[in-house]
Amino acid sequence: MRLAILEDDVDQAKLLKLWLENAEHTVDCFADAATFLRAVKRDSFDLYVLDWMLPDLSGIDVLKRLRDSMDDNTSVVIVTARDEEHSIVTGLEAGADDYLVKPVRQGELVARVSAVLRRAAGNKPAEELDIAPYSMDIATKSLKLEGEAISLTNREFELALFFFRNAGKMVSRNHMLESIWGIENKAVSTRTIDTHVSRLRKKLKLHEDNGWVLSSIYQHGYRLEQVTA
Numbered sequence: 001m002r003l004a005i006l007e008d009d010v011d012q013a014k015l016l017k018l019w020l021e022n023a024e025h026t027v028d029c030f031a032d033a034a035t036f037l038r039a040v041k042r043d044s045f046d047l048y049v050l051d052w053m054l055p056d057l058s059g060i061d062v063l064k065r066l067r068d069s070m071d072d073n074t075s076v077v078i079v080t081a082r083d084e085e086h087s088i089v090t091g092l093e094a095g096a097d098d099y100l101v102k103p104v105r106q107g108e109l110v111a112r113v114s115a116v117l118r119r120a121a122g123n124k125p126a127e128e129l130d131i132a133p134y135s136m137d138i139a140t141k142s143l144k145l146e147g148e149a150i151s152l153t154n155r156e157f158e159l160a161l162f163f164f165r166n167a168g169k170m171v172s173r174n175h176m177l178e179s180i181w182g183i184e185n186k187a188v189s190t191r192t193i194d195t196h197v198s199r200l201r202k203k204l205k206l207h208e209d210n211g212w213v214l215s216s217i218y219q220h221g222y223r224l225e226q227v228t229a
Contacts, residue, residue, distance in 0.1 A: 001025050001026070001046040001047060001117055002025070002026045002028075002044070002045045002046050002175050002178055002179065003020055003025050003026065003027045003028070003045060003046060003047050003048070003049060003113070004027075004028050004029075004030065004036065004039070004040065004045045004047075004048050004049070005017060005020075005027060005028070005029045005030065005048075005049045006030050006033065006036045006048065006049070006050045006051055006054065006059065006062065007029065007030075007031070007049070007051045007079070008031050008032060008051065008053075008054050008055055009051075010031070012051075012102075013029045013031070014029075016049060016079070016104070016109065017029055019106045019109055019110060020049075020109070020110065020113065023110045023113075023114070025113075026178050028045075031055075032054060032055055032056050033054050033056045033057035033058075033059075033061070033062045034056055034057075036062065037062065037065065037070075040066070040070075040072065040074075041070070042172065042219070042220050043172040043174055043175065043220075044074075044166075044169065044170055044171045044172040044174075044175040044221065045074055045175070046074070046075070046117060046120070047074065047075040047076070047077065047113060047116060047117060047120075048066070048074055048075070048076045048077070049076075049077050049078075049079055049113070050062060050063060050076055050077070050078050050079070050096075051078075051079060051080055052078060052080035052081075052082050052087070052091070053080065053081070053082070059078060059080065059091075060090060060091060060094050063076055063078075063091070063094045063095055063096060064094055064095070066095070067094070067095040073169075074169075075097045075116045075117065075119075075120045076095065076096045076097055077096065077097060077098045077099070077100065077112060077113060077116055078091045078096045078098070078099045078100070079100045079102065079104055079109070080099075080100075080101065080102060081101070081102045082101070083101040097116045097119070097120075098112050098115070098116050100112060121165065129161070129164060129165075131164050131167070131212075131226075132211070133145060133146045133210055133211065134164070134204070134210075134212070135147075136157075136160070136161060136164065138161065141154060141157045141158075142157075143157060143160060143204070145204065145205065145210070150203055150204060151203075152200075152203065155180060155181075155196065156196065156199065156200050156203070158180050159176070159180050159196055159197070159200055160200055160204065162176065162179055162180060163200075163214065163222070163224040164224065166224070167212075167224050167225065167226060168223070168224075168225055168226070169223065170217050170220060170221055170222070170223045171221050171222055171223070172220055172221040173190050173193050173220075173221050175221065176193055176221065176222075177193060181193075194216075197214070197216075197222060200214075201214045206224070208227050211226055211227060211228070212224060212225070212226055212227065213225055213227050
């Protein structure tokens with residue numbers, strides 16, 4: 001999964017990044033709230049790890065901006081030295097999905113992050129995904145539109161699954177590149193991504209008549225949205 005860490009302590013950020021990358025996540029680090037907020041406006045992630053005490057805004061202020069001003073419902077784990085009960089309650093009530101107190105232990109961090117990601121994905125991976133009028137069989141990598149099979153390559157199926165699992169969210173090209181093409185293939189051009197998306201849009205007939213529209217977000221990425229006819 002693709003994670004973003006907001007932590008102003010360089011050594012702490014490096015340690016969290018190392019632990020999470022060892023758990024096979026892709027991790028970007030940010031040292032101040034302003035840089036982080038600019039980044040998440042143009043990019044997309046599966047989960048944010050936020051420190052509370054920062055040089056500009058507090059982690060709670062950042063969380064409130066994400067939830068209220070930016071309508072960003074990406075999962076959030078707060079990692080902070082503040083261990084008072086009222087701080088924990090404040091963080092959770094502001095929209096955090098979990099709260100860890102420093103010093104953080106590696107195993108617990110990885111387990112908590114994994115648990116939050118599982119909850120966001122629906123607790124357990126379904127064998128089938130029913131997004132009428134489409135249906136997807138994840139085990140066989142097959143997709144149907146109103147019961148009729150659509151021929152997709154493995155990559156096109158993974159791309160379709162990625163979009164439907166992130167329906168309603170803007171997903172960046174970087175996110176798609178890492179999730180579908182793999183982190184090792186950063187040389188893949190955005191033209192390749194756009195070509196695959198265009199082909200998928202045509203094959204799946206993603207337009208209002210079928211209740212789903214796949215839109216391009218200029219200079220950012222794409223958004224798959226369910227619409228009413």
